[in-house]
Amino acid sequence: MTIKAVSVLRSVLLVAVSTxxxxxxxxQEQDARLPYQYPPKLIAELKQIHNAALTSDYAYxxxxxxxxxxxxxxxxxxxxxxxxxxxxxxxxxxxxDVRLEKVMVPHWVRGAETAELxxxxxxxxxxxxxxxxxALGGSVATPAQGLTAEVVVAxxxxxxxxxxxxKVAGKIIxxxxxxxxxxxxxxxxxxxxxxxxxxxxxxxxxxxxxxxxGALVRSVGGADYRxxxxxxxxxxxxxxxxxxxxxxxxxxxxxxxxxxQGPVRMxxxxxxxxxxxxxxxxxxxxxxxxxxPEEVIIVSGHLDSWDLGTGAIDDGxxxxxxxxxxxxxxxxxxxxxxxxxxxxxxNEENGLMGGRTYAEDxxxxxxxxxxxxxxxxxxxxxxxxxAHASSRAFEMLxAVSTxxxxxxxxxxxxxxNAEGADVFPLDxxxxxxxxxxxxxxxxxxxxHTAADTLDKVVPRxxxxxxxxxxxxxxxxxxxxxxxxx
Ligand SMILES: [Zn+2]
Numbered sequence: 001m002t003i004k005a006v007s008v009l010r011s012v013l014l015v016a017v018s019t020x021x022x023x024x025x026x027x028q029e030q031d032a033r034l035p036y037q038y039p040p041k042l043i044a045e046l047k048q049i050h051n052a053a054l055t056s057d058y059a060y061x062x063x064x065x066x067x068x069x070x071x072x073x074x075x076x077x078x079x080x081x082x083x084x085x086x087x088x089x090x091x092x093x094x095x096x097d098v099r100l101e102k103v104m105v106p107h108w109v110r111g112a113e114t115a116e117l118x119x120x121x122x123x124x125x126x127x128x129x130x131x132x133x134x135a136l137g138g139s140v141a142t143p144a145q146g147l148t149a150e151v152v153v154a155x156x157x158x159x160x161x162x163x164x165x166x167k168v169a170g171k172i173i174x175x176x177x178x179x180x181x182x183x184x185x186x187x188x189x190x191x192x193x194x195x196x197x198x199x200x201x202x203x204x205x206x207x208x209x210x211x212x213x214g215a216l217v218r219s220v221g222g223a224d225y226r227x228x229x230x231x232x233x234x235x236x237x238x239x240x241x242x243x244x245x246x247x248x249x250x251x252x253x254x255x256x257x258x259x260x261q262g263p264v265r266m267x268x269x270x271x272x273x274x275x276x277x278x279x280x281x282x283x284x285x286x287x288x289x290x291x292x293p294e295e296v297i298i299v300s301g302h303l304d305s306w307d308l309g310t311g312a313i314d315d316g317x318x319x320x321x322x323x324x325x326x327x328x329x330x331x332x333x334x335x336x337x338x339x340x341x342x343x344x345x346x347n348e349e350n351g352l353m354g355g356r357t358y359a360e361d362x363x364x365x366x367x368x369x370x371x372x373x374x375x376x377x378x379x380x381x382x383x384x385x386x387a388h389a390s391s392r393a394f395e396m397l398x399a400v401s402t403x404x405x406x407x408x409x410x411x412x413x414x415x416x417n418a419e420g421a422d423v424f425p426l427d428x429x430x431x432x433x434x435x436x437x438x439x440x441x442x443x444x445x446x447x448h449t450a451a452d453t454l455d456k457v458v459p460r461x462x463x464x465x466x467x468x469x470x471x472x473x474x475x476x477x478x479x480x481x482x483x484x485x
Contacts, residue, residue: 036396042478046403046471049328053467054407058327060459062090062320066303067310067454074307075347076107076278083303084281087344090323091285094330096342100281103357105347107278108138110307111271113245117254118148121261128267131255132248133216134228134308135270136200137350138235139244142214146269147243149213153259157199157206169211172266174218175199176252179444181222189222189440190377193447196220200231200246208239214268215244218252223445226250230306231448232350243270280346282354287329289338295482296339296365298372299325299473302348302422309452313443317379317457317465319344321436324466325473336477338370345422348376352421359425369431370483371476373469374420379462380439384411385472388419389432393483397434400475409468411437430485436468 038046066073066083073080084100091098115131152171154160160173177199180192197220204215219229226248235241245268247255258264283303289295301318305311322342329336345354359366371389384401387394394414401410418427419435427433439461446452476483 036399038399038475039480042475043403045334045478046400046475048332049334049470049474050403050407050467052328052332053324053470054463056324056328056463056466057459059320059324059462059466060457062323063312063316063457063462064454066316066319067312072307072310073303073305075105075280075304075350076275077307080304080346081280084283084344084346087283087303087319087323088285091283091326091342094326096285096287096326098283098285101284101358101361103280103282103346103354104277105280105353106138106351107275108350109273109275110135111141111273113270115245115266115268117258117264118267119263119265120258129254131251131266132226132228133245133251134230135272136217136233136244136246137230137306138233138274139270139272140241141271141273142243142269144271146267147213148265148267151255151259151264151266153256160206160210165210168207171212172214172216172268173203173207173212174216174247174252174255175203176218176256178218179220179222184222184444185441187441189444193220193444197231201234204233204242204244205236205239208242212242214242217244217246219246219249221444221447221449223449223451224249225451227449227451229448230308243268245270282346282358283344285326285342287326287336287340289477290335291337293339294368296341296369297473297476298341298343298369298423298426299469300343300345300372300374300420300422301376302346302354303344304347304349305452306349306448308448308450309446310454311452312454312457313378313452314447315348315376317462318375321375321462321466321469325470328470329474334474336474338477340473340477348422355422355425359429366426366429366431369426371432371434372423372426373434373473374423375436375465375469376420376422377435377438377440378443379457379465380441380443381461382409382436382438382465382468384409384413384437385434385468386413386415386419386437387432387434388415388417388427389434389483390485393432393485396479396481396483397475400472403471404468407464407467409436409464413437432483432485434472436465438465
């Protein structure tokens with residue numbers, strides 16, 4: 001035989017062997033060309049979970065306790081730690097295998113936060129104008145008696161660069177970038193948020209590089225009730241840390257109006273403190289899988305919240321929906337084949353230390369993490385779920401939508417990015433991530449404000465969210481085949 005013939009024969013043999021192998025695989029895993037089928041027993045169980053979720057008030061009762069009895073749960077606070085103990089006790093009461101995993105978290109405490117315009121065009125003698133604002137999480141303080149400086153408005157980072165050091169040094173910069181309410185009304189609230197939140201995140205650093213002594217951002221949110229929206233900021237090492245806050249949208253408009261007429265001076269007082277890091281915890285609660293206990297499906301939300309409101313939509317709702325997934329499985333006497341792991345993450349809001357620490361501590365087990373679900377966009381009516389997963393995994397999840405569509409949640413959307421901040425490090429390690437798709441048209445009206453309270457959650461819609469998460473988690477736990485990557 002010639003060398004070429006040998007090589008042809010070898011290829012033919014290889015094709016034959018791989019055909020046999022893939023035929024075996026297909027026999028085991030079902031034909032990839034056909035819609036993926038769930039066994040009738042699994043479908044019946046999923047319907048049972050779906051119906052039970054929709055008629056249960058468990059999630060709402062838990063949310064009421066977290067918000068009204070425990071209260072705001074900022075990382076490092078006594079309430080955050082009490083919430084950890086509460087969720088752990090509740091999961092133990094349901095019979096789950098519970099442990100607390102240590103997470104070191106920042107301990108930032110809000111102080112006084114006031115501002116007034118002390119000089120502006122047309123001012124009535126001897127008067128000032130109050131500005132409604134709140135400190136951004138992680139902000140450094142002004143002197144205790146406050147600082148007074150001219151306010152300069154920047155409409156964008158490009159505009160800031162045009163102003164240059166000459167017009168920025170020694171001033172307070174206001175980034176007056178609108179949250180696009182029209183976009184939010186069209187169902188693209190997260191995109192609207194993404195466009196504006198960058199100024200909250202790095203605006204102070206950009207202003208400080210040009211010598212500013214304070215940075216304000218127009219609140220990143222959609223409401224018209226003179227509510228300031230807090231949120232984390234990030235300082236970088238290439239500029240001094242300067243005090244930073246968010247002003248209500250109405251006050252941003254006021255400042256823009258007055259600065260167009262002449263110089264405006266502000267007296268700004270922010271006295272937050274950053275205390276030493278505190279030991280806190282992720283709550284980890286398992287229902288062990290009966291056949292593949294090492295294979296893990298995470299259902300999660302973040303337990304910490306900002307301090308202004310009581311963290312109902314952000315993200316008590318996500319935590320209680322995950323808790324209810326466990327409660328339903330236990331109540332219905334079901335047994336997942338793979339392990340369902342409820343996680344109440346700590347410190348999503350101002351550090352993401354819970355998600356990062358988990359990914360690091362469980363690094364060697366991540367190849368067995370089948371999927372991670374996180375709900376962190378409120379509790380509005382879910383229209384379905386989204387997944388950052390391979391196309392084959394996505395196809396295997398489609399059957400779930402036939403059950404969920406009876407509660408109006410039949411949409412299945414494949415996304416390009418991780419679903420949820422806490423599960424981002426898992427996503428980066430290749431774990432498929434999923435989330436319910438909520439109606440979030442009004443979510444950013446309350447997000448990170450004093451108005452993030454229990455009344456913003458509609459009990460029926462919360463139950464619908466629990467239904468989506470529980471059905472999804474149980475389906476992945478009990479599919480005949482492991483969800484591929
Ligand atoms: Zn959140």
